[in-house]
Amino acid sequence: xxxxxxxxxxxxxxxxxxxxxxxxxxxxxxxxxxxxxxxxxxxxxxxxxxxxxxxxxxxxxxxxxxxxxxxxxxxxxxxxxxxxxxxxxxxxxxxxxxxxxxxxxxxxxxxxxxxxxxxxxxxxxxxxxxxxxxxxxxxxxxxxxxxxxxxxxxxxxxxxxxxxxxxxxxxxxxxxxxxxxxxxxxxxxxxxxxxxxxxxxxxxxxxxxxxxxxxxxxxxxxxxxxxxxxxxxxxxxxxxxxxxxxxxxxxxxxxxxxxxxxxxxxxxxxxxxxxx
DNA sequence: AGGTGGACCCGAACGC
DNA sequence: TGCGTTCGGGTCCACC
Numbered sequence: 001x002x003x004x005x006x007x008x009x010x011x012x013x014x015x016x017x018x019x020x021x022x023x024x025x026x027x028x029x030x031x032x033x034x035x036x037x038x039x040x041x042x043x044x045x046x047x048x049x050x051x052x053x054x055x056x057x058x059x060x061x062x063x064x065x066x067x068x069x070x071x072x073x074x075x076x077x078x079x080x081x082x083x084x085x086x087x088x089x090x091x092x093x094x095x096x097x098x099x100x101x102x103x104x105x106x107x108x109x110x111x112x113x114x115x116x117x118x119x120x121x122x123x124x125x126x127x128x129x130x131x132x133x134x135x136x137x138x139x140x141x142x143x144x145x146x147x148x149x150x151x152x153x154x155x156x157x158x159x160x161x162x163x164x165x166x167x168x169x170x171x172x173x174x175x176x177x178x179x180x181x182x183x184x185x186x187x188x189x190x191x192x193x194x195x196x197x198x199x200x201x202x203x204x205x206x207x208x209x210x211x212x213x214x215x216x217x218x219x220x221x222x223x224x225x226x227x228x229x230x231x232x233x234x235x236x237x238x239x240x241x242x243x244x245x246x247x248x249x250x251x252x253x254x255x256x257x258x259x260x261x262x263x264x265x266x267x268x269x270x271x272x273x274x275x276x
Numbered sequence: 277a278g279g280t281g282g283a284c285c286c287g288a289a290c291g292c
Numbered sequence: 293t294g295c296g297t298t299c300g301g302g303t304c305c306a307c308c
Binding site: 032076077078094112113114155156157161224262263 | 284287
């Protein structure tokens with residue numbers, strides 16, 4: 001499930017493969033990918049575009065062209081890229097698109113569940129789109145314990161629900177929220193507005209720590225996630241909470257518990273993360 | 277207005 | 293063994 005660390009890993013591998021290159025052919029095989037626009041139309045617009053950068057904002061990837069246009073990609077749950085020399089890779093099930101670059105490499109996009117999206121933006125359109133949907137990057141200097149406590153004041157929703165809200169902080173998903181709450185020793189059902197300054201500070205610290213660890217392990221590979229070079233991540237070996245229901249807590253040995261919060265499976269330590 | 281739950285999608289895991 | 297059912301997960305949208 002690509003969250004910030006997985007998307008950042010993809011970005012880091014995609015950028016050197018794409019920047020400075022021109023798209024010489026584009027094939028989009030799934031009409032859902034570019035909805036509501038016809039795939040053929042988008043493919044035609046992509047041909048000839050010259051890539052200058054690949055950027056990340058939250059869980060979004062943007063492929064920035066010299067023309068000022070931007071292809072905004074969201075991998076959702078099962079989207080992945082594969083960069084390889086043309087003809088060197090075998091056709092894969094669930095391939096949804098292929099971009100052929102002017103240096104002879106192909107960028108193949110695969111998405112089992114077809115939730116991912118490709119959207120082409122005209123110059124100047126992207127920033128307002130992202131600003132309407134996303135809060136600050138978790139590593140931004142403006143993000144402090146004090147800022148978070150202020151931001152959450154008046155919100156009765158469970159702590160976990162607000163951390164999953166991309167308008168609060170950009171880039172967290174189910175996995176890294178569970179990991180961060182375990183580290184911060186905070187119960188996922190704590191009302192968001194009940195946080196004190198020390199707790200806000202420890203959330204910010206925990207969120208950054210798990211994201212940094214995730215990036216350094218090149219993401220977590222559970223089912224479908226692979227980096228563009230075909231490598232799997234290793235973050236799944238570092239999980240302290242996510243997916244470990246019933247296993248002993250690494251801090252206190254109490255069995256980890258599982259509940260549903262904001263419609264999401266949530267694993268936590270009932271002893272280290274005390275009931276609100 | 278803020279919060280919750282369903283829709284979207286499909287393979288894997290589970291239950292009988 | 294084979295079939296049907298449930299689950300998950302990010303975002304949007306309808307509804308409370």
